[in-house]
Amino acid sequence: MIFLKRFFGSLFLAILVFLFHLLGAERASAQENPFPLLPGLEASVEFWKIVFTRYSTSELIFHDPLDPLKIYKILEMREDAPRRLIHEQRKKVLAELGLDQDEARVRVQRGVKERFAAGLQRSRKYISQIQQIFREEGLPVELAYLPLVESAFNVHARSRVGALGMWQFMPATGRRFLRIGPGLDERKDPLDSTRAAARLLKENFRAFGNWPLAITAYNHGREGLQRGVSQVGSKDLMEIIQRYEGRAFGFASKNFYAEFLAAVEVAKRSEEFFPALEYHAPVRLGEVEVERTIPVTDLLKRADILRDEFLEWNPGLNSKSRSIPAGYRIKVPEEKLEIVQAAYLRAIGKPGPEPKPTSFGETAMSWIRHRVARGQTLSHIARIYRVSVGELQRLNKLPDIHSITAGEYLTIPRH
The missing domain is CATH 1.10.530.10 (Lysozyme)
Structure with a gap:
């Protein structure tokens, strides 16, 4: 009897351990794949993949909205075609299919390749x-x-x-x-x-x-x-799609x-x-926070930057704006960040402090003073100037890599 109790006790513990590991594996899997392809959504994802990659903007796809891969017809029609013409073509497709009494069965999607x-x-x-x-x-x-x-x-x-x-x-x-x-x-x-x-x-x-x-x-x-969640009583997207x-x-x-799933797959x-696609060059933007409103022309003149390129980096600003409002963070390519920071400080009559003398007998010209912008990290600044995080931490006597704040100045070695 004692043997049986021990046996079943061990078996029960083994089952609990198994279930615990199974639950842990499921959670790990969910974390590894936060965007699952839900059962029943496969056809929709495939449909959007061909919309994104196969069909031109001059092509109309007549398909079943409930079964999107059921494509009835592909028709050439320029993008600026009147909606009336598209509606007429849809009517023809419905008539050809004998679906005049069930118009919801045919939807029109333009390609977006x-x-x-x-x-x-x-x-x-x-x-x-x-x-x-x-x-x-x-x-x-x-x-x-x-x-x-x-x-x-x-x-x-x-x-x-x-x-x-x-x-x-x-x-x-x-x-x-x-x-x-x-x-x-x-x-x-x-x-x-x-x-x-x-x-x-x-x-x-x-x-x-x-x-x-x-x-x-x-x-x-x-x-x-x-x-929809309340009405259906579920947080399962497929149930909501089918029942809400x-x-x-x-x-x-x-x-x-x-x-979204289709776009991620095509992008990756x-x-x-798109084997012959030529991509835009990457641009890493640094930021300079504006403490008080300044004239655009004043900043651009001091930084020797063209207005058109400045507006390209800062599309949120109205092209006719004469001033940059306080609180806005000016965007500039990282290689121009120091120049624009210095120009901004001069524009508001607040020049940055002179570089600190070094303990190695080097001149001040061997160093750069960097004003920390909001959101910048030490590793981010290190990448800009191609120096190590450890070197920045040591030169500026920082207790740890997280101890910098927006507005303070760091000494950067000029390589």
């Missing part, structure tokens, strides 16, 4: 810094590809309903995170809008607990999707996560899908 390719080209300009922002926020870096769906990485993209910029913020949502006004609209700023998107996506994830819903909410709106009957929850919202395999 050229637009998507252009988005991939533009993405290389900022993608490294965008991914860095998501890492700093503790978010999956694949989210950096979401602008391929939203705007094709066009910082000036504007939708018919008023969404603007790379991340397509509507005014109401944008004002929660960004400054929006006649002289400055940070929705068009590649770095500021990315930080805002990261915060919004993080809020969505906290609200829903999974990325399929968090990403869908980015398109549909958090409150609207929460109504919200009036605004249409094809675009139902397919947004599938579009871009050399395969």
Whole structure:
């Protein structure tokens, strides 16, 4: 009897250990793959892949919205064709299929191959810094590809309903995170809008607990999707797609996560899908925080920078703006950061301190004074000047690599 008790006790413990490891493996798998291809979504993802890579913007795809890979017809029609002509062609397809009484069975999608390719080209300009922002926020870096769906990485993209910029913020949502006004609209700023998107996506994830819903909410709106979760009684995106009957929850919202998955796959395999594509050169932007409003011309003259290139780095500023508002962070390529920082300080009559004398008998000309911008880390500054983090920490007597604050000056060796 004692033997049996020990046997069953050991067996019970073994089962518990097995279940514990199984649960741990499932959690690890979920963390390793935060963006799962949900069962039932495979056809939608494949559909968007061919929309992105096969069909031109001059081609219309007539397909079944419930079974998107069921393509009835491909028709050539220029982009500026009147909507009336597209509607007439859809009527013809419905008649040919005998679906006159069930118009919802045929949907028209225009190919976006050229637009998507252009988005991939533009993405290389900022993608490294965008991914860095998501890492700093503790978010999956694949989210950096979401602008391929939203705007094709066009910082000036504007939708018919008023969404603007790379991340397509509507005014109401944008004002929660960004400054929006006649002289400055940070929705068009590649770095500021990315930080805002990261915060919004993080809020969505906290609200829903999974990325399929968090990403869908980015398109549909958090409150609207929460109504769907409540109505269906589930946080499973596929159940919501199949059962939620919200009036605004249409094809675009139902397919947004599938579009994202398709965009990520194509972006990661871009050399395969677009083998001859020429990408934009990467640009790493540094930032100079403006303490008080200054005239644009004053800064540009002191920094010897052309207005057009300055506005290219700072698309959030109105091209007709005469001043840079206080609190804005000027964006400049990292190799010009020191020049612009010095020009800004001179413009506000606040020159930086002279370089400290060194203990090695070197002249002051062997050193650079760097003013730390908001958001900069010691490793970031070390990369700019091609020095080691340890060297910066030692020269500036920093107790640790996290002990720098915006506005202070660091001594940098000039190599």
